[in-house]
Amino acid sequence: MKAAVFHGAHQPLSIEDVEIDRPLAREVVVRTVASGVCRSDAHYVDGLYHYPAPSVLGHEAAGIVEEVGELVRGLQPGDHVIANLSVFCGSCERCLTGHPNLCESQETRRAPGEPPKLRLASTGEPLHQFFDLSSFAERMLLHENAAVKIRDDMPLDRAALISCGVMTGLGAALNTARVEPGSTAAVFGAGGVGLAAIQGCRIAGARQIIAIDVIESKLELAKELGATDAVDSSQDDPVARVRELTAGGVDYAFDAIGLKDVSRQAFDCLRAGGTATVIGMIPEGDKVELDGTSFLMEKKIQGTDMGSNRGPVDIRRYVDFYLQGMLKLDEMVTRHCNLEGVNEAFRAMKAGEVARTVIMFE
Ligand SMILES: [Zn+2]
Ligand SMILES: [Zn+2]
Structure with a gap:
C-alpha cells in the first residue's frame, strides 16, 4: 500500500x-x-x-x-x-x-x-x-x-x-472545562481545534464566546460557527480587549494554539474563579509563567488530553x-x-x- x-x-x-x-x-x-x-x-x-x-x-x-x-x-x-x-x-x-x-x-x-x-x-x-x-x-x-x-x-x-480536532476542541469545552450555560468564554486560535472549542462553548450554552486570532478570514469563520465577538490580536491586546468586552474577564479561556505566551494570556483574561484550559501542544521545554497573585482569586489553569x-x-x-x-x-x-x-x-x-x-x- x-x-x-x-x-x-x-x-x-x-x-x-x-x-x-x-x-x-x-x-x-x-x-x-x-x-x-x-x-x-x-x-x-x-x-x-x-x-x-x-x-x-x-x-x-x-x-x-x-x-x-x-x-x-x-x-x-x-x-x-x-x-x-x-x-x-x-x-x-x-x-x-x-x-x-x-x-x-x-x-x-x-x-x-x-x-x-x-x-x-x-x-x-x-x-x-x-x-x-x-x-x-x-x-x-x-x-x-x-x-x-x-x-x-x-x-x-x-x-x-x-x-482528533473536533474530539479535542469540543471535548475541552464539554468534558474538561465543563462550560456552564450562560457563562462567558474566550478561545485563542481559530484553526480546526479552536473552531471546535468555540462550537463546544456554543453547544454548552455559553452566552458570550470571544474568538481571538490574527487572521481575518478565520475570525469570520469563527463567527459563523458560534463566536459572538472576534478580536484580532495583531491589532489589539487580546487580554485588555477580552476584559473590556466582558466587563472584567471570562469564566473560561482556552489556548487552542499551544504557545507559552498564549497560555499566559488565556489565564490573564479570566475573571475571579475562572478556568483556563491549555489544549494546544506547547513546544517541548517551554515553561509557562503566571501571575502568582491570581491564584488568590481562585483562577485555575489545567491541561486536557484529547478533550x-x-x-x-x-x-x-x-x-x-x-x-x-x-x-x-x-x-x-x-x-x-x-x-x-x-x-x-x-x-x-x-x-x-x-x-x-x-x-x-x-
Ligand atoms: Zn491532531
Ligand atoms: Zn486502560
Missing part, C-alpha cells in the same frame, strides 16, 4: 510502498477513506516535538473495516469507523474511573517480539506507528478499541475531523450532533487532496489558509 513516510524532522514526507501485517486476535484492518491533516503532525515534521523515524504520521481518520482478528466481537468487515487515538484497555484504574483517554495499559499495543505492524516495502525496515494509528496510509492496522463503529449515514470526510474523551461515547455523540445540525463540520473542511498533497497541506495550514485539509484515499 501507499503511505506518507516520515524520515525525520525538517524533511518533507515521502510517498512510498509500505507493507502492513495481518491483524492479531484483537486487531482490525481499516481501509482509510479520509484523513485530516492536523497541526500535531506538523509539530513532528517541524521538530517541535520528537518522534522516532521512520514512521507513518497521521492520526485523524475515518474508514471502513476490511478484516478483523479472531477475538474481535464488536466490529465486522464493512463497518464504518472513526479512528480513536485514545486507544484504551477498558480494565485499568484510569479506564475504570471514567478516564479512558488516560489509559496506562500497554496491552493494546504489540509486545516486543511480535512482528511490526508496518514495514518499508523497499528494505523491510519496521516503521513506527504514530499515535497507534498512522493514518497517512491506505490502510491502518488498529487495536479494536482504536476504531469506533459509527452510523453509515455519516459522511466519512466529516467523520475524520471528529477523530478528556470517553472514546466511543463521545465519538458517537459528536456524530449525532453533526447529523442533527448542532455541530458544524462542512464549514471546517476547507480543502480535499490526495495523499501526494500532504506536504502542501502542511504549508497551507501553517499559512493560515485552511481550517482543515482532508486527504481522500478514493
